[in-house]
Structures are given as C-alpha cells and as structure tokens.
Amino acid sequence: MSLRQMEYFVTVVQEASFTRAADALHVTQSALSHxxxxxxxxxxxxxxxxxxxxxxxxxxxxxxxxGAELAVRSAAWARRAARAAAGAxxxxxxxxxxxxxxxxxxxxxxxxxxxxxxxxxxxxHEYATAEALEDAVRRGTADLAIGPEPAxxxxxxxxxxxxxxxxxxxxxxxxxxxxxxxxxxxxxxxWVRCAMEPxxxxxxxxxxxCGRAGFTxxxxxxxxxxxxxxRMAAAGVGVCAAPAHIVRGAVxxxxxxxxxxxxxRRPLAVYARTEPTGAAAAFVDLLRTRWPAVSGLxxxxxxxPLTPA
Numbered sequence: 497m498s499l500r501q502m503e504y505f506v507t508v509v510q511e512a513s514f515t516r517a518a519d520a521l522h523v524t525q526s527a528l529s530h531x532x533x534x535x536x537x538x539x540x541x542x543x544x545x546x547x548x549x550x551x552x553x554x555x556x557x558x559x560x561x562x563g564a565e566l567a568v569r570s571a572a573w574a575r576r577a578a579r580a581a582a583g584a585x586x587x588x589x590x591x592x593x594x595x596x597x598x599x600x601x602x603x604x605x606x607x608x609x610x611x612x613x614x615x616x617x618x619x620x621h622e623y624a625t626a627e628a629l630e631d632a633v634r635r636g637t638a639d640l641a642i643g644p645e646p647a648x649x650x651x652x653x654x655x656x657x658x659x660x661x662x663x664x665x666x667x668x669x670x671x672x673x674x675x676x677x678x679x680x681x682x683x684x685x686x687w688v689r690c691a692m693e694p695x696x697x698x699x700x701x702x703x704x705x706c707g708r709a710g711f712t713x714x715x716x717x718x719x720x721x722x723x724x725x726x727r728m729a730a731a732g733v734g735v736c737a738a739p740a741h742i743v744r745g746a747v748x749x750x751x752x753x754x755x756x757x758x759x760x761r762r763p764l765a766v767y768a769r770t771e772p773t774g775a776a777a778a779f780v781d782l783l784r785t786r787w788p789a790v791s792g793l794x795x796x797x798x799x800x801p802l803t804p805a
Contacts, residue, residue: 501535502564569636592621592638600742651769657787661760662753664729664736676757679709686716686734690725
C-alpha cells in the first residue's frame with residue numbers, strides 16, 4: 497500500500513469521478529484505475545463503487561477513508577515542515593484561523609509577509625469554531641492555527657495577545673454618545689447573534705453573560721458569519737457583540753463601538769503540532785509583532801472571561 501495509491505483514492509472520493517480525478521492528478525484514467533484496483537486488492541475488498549456517471553464509497557471505503565485522508569495530509573505537512581526546516585524560500589505555508597480573526601486581523605499580517613517573502617505561498621483555511629480549528633491542526637490540514645488556546649494542547653502554543661469583544665450599535669442609537677455600557681442596561685434590547693459565538697460553561701457566551709446579569713437576551717436575527725452580524729447591527733437591526741478587530745473590516749467606521757463594563761477579552765494563541773521552524777517560525781514572529789493591540793482599557797477585577805469551555 498503506497499501513499500500515492502491513497503492520494504489517488506482520496507482524490508476520486510473528492511471528485512466523485514474517476515475522470516475528474518485523473519484530470520486533477522494529471523494521470524491517465526487507466527493508470528488511476530490500475531492503482532485503485534491494486535489498493536483494493538491489498539485491503540481485501542472494493543473501496544469504490546463504479547457508476548455510469550461517477551463513483552461512490554462502499555462500506556469498506558467509508559471505513560478506509562479517514563485513515564487515508566490523514567496519511568495524505570500528514571505527508572503534505574511533513575514535506576512542508578522539511579522545506580521550512582531547510583530554510584526553503586519557495587513552497588507553501590498553510591494557516592488555519594477562525595473566520596473573525598481571518599477577516600479582522602490577518603489582512604495586514606499577510607500583506608507584510610508578502611512584501612518580505614513573496615515566494616512563499618500562503619494558504620488560508622477559515623473555520624467557524626475553535627473545535628474545528630483544533631481538529632484541522634490534528635489532521636495536518638494546516639501548519640499553524642490562530643485562535644483561542646486549545647483546551648488540550650498537543651504541541652507548541654505561543655500566546656500572541658488578546659481579542660477584545662465590543663458591542664456594536666448604529667450612530668443614531670440612544671447609547672451612541674457613550675463609550676461603555678453595562679449589560680443590565682441592554683436587558684430590553686434585541687440582539688443580532690452569530691453561529692460562531694463561542695460556548696462558555698456549556699452555554700453560548702451571550703446567553704451565559706446576560707444570564708449572569710439577570711436576563712435572557714432577545715434574539716432578533718441569527719447569522720452565519722460574524723461580519724454579517726456586525727453589518728446588521730450597524731444598520732439598526734439589534735445590538736451585536738463582536739471582536740473589535742473585525743468591525744473595521746466589516747463596516748469601516750460606519751457604527752459606534754461600546755465597551756462592556758466589565759470588559760470582555762479572550763486570550764489568543766498560535767499553535768502547531770510541532771515547534772515551528774523556518775518559514776513557520778518567521779510567520780509566528782511576524783504575527784506576534786503585528787498583532788492588533790487591545791485598546792488601552794484598564795484591567796478590572798471581576799471582568800468577564802471569554803475563554804471557550
């Protein structure tokens with residue numbers, strides 16, 4: 497059983513077609529079919545069902561797929577790690593990040609990287625939740641991940657700063673002339689919520705925080721993306737809680753930011769399965785240097801933590 501055979505198998509599954517897989521792999525369809533048959537002979541049964549217009553997994557193929565994907569991704573990660581350790585200027589660096597971080601904080605970092613290392617291609621993988629982000633690193637999808645510190649670190653974790661969560665309201669809101677607000681003052685307000693909202697102590701963060709303040713938030717709209725939630729709030733649909741660094745990327749200066757009292761912040765980190773070297777280490781250094789600073793609000797005892805449980 498070879499890595500090439502597993503790569504061919506995974507590509508057929510992804511393309512759902514031997515013809516499209518052969519095109520993607522730049523091999524003939526007969527060569528692809530020969531390798532898949534050799535793989536099936538070694539594992540002892542059919543992995544794919546050949547159809548008139550494609551291919552689909554057999555029960556044995558479904559069981560084999562996760563291991564094959566892991567092998568292919570791990571091999572790709574190993575190649576990139578070796579090139580980075582050798583100081584290679586070419587190649588790729590795969591970065592995984594939460595969507596809010598990718599939109600709000602990474603564009604400037606990527607621009608600086610491209611100016612200094614134009615021959616190193618960056619591939620960005622965006623995820624909705626911290627759990628999906630951690631899984632991507634475990635599976636070898638990415639060389640580095642940027643998000644909340646993993647609950648069970650399995651490698652190198654480097655703190656890079658903090659993320660401040662602010663409340664977004666339109667310019668004509670009754671609170672627009674203020675800079676801070678307490679949660680009880682918002683008990684009668686409608687909220688724009690996002691599916692990417694983290695979970696704290698078994699509850700979505702806003703439900704948990706408002707519950708501590710003595711009320712249940714009234715949801716006006718649910719969105720899939722945090723950038724959409726910010727635009728909805730700026731338009732007056734409801735109050736939105738969002739990372740401060742995403743607001744400028746989503747709506748520019750077309751809204752008012754209020755700081756919850758006490759403030760909401762969560763520590764962020766960049767982490768990897770092994771110690772970053774070469775290009776990966778250089779990216780970590782750049783990230784620590786260029787990470788957006790949290791606004792200079794004083795720390796207050798008893799501030800609400802925003803660390804996903």
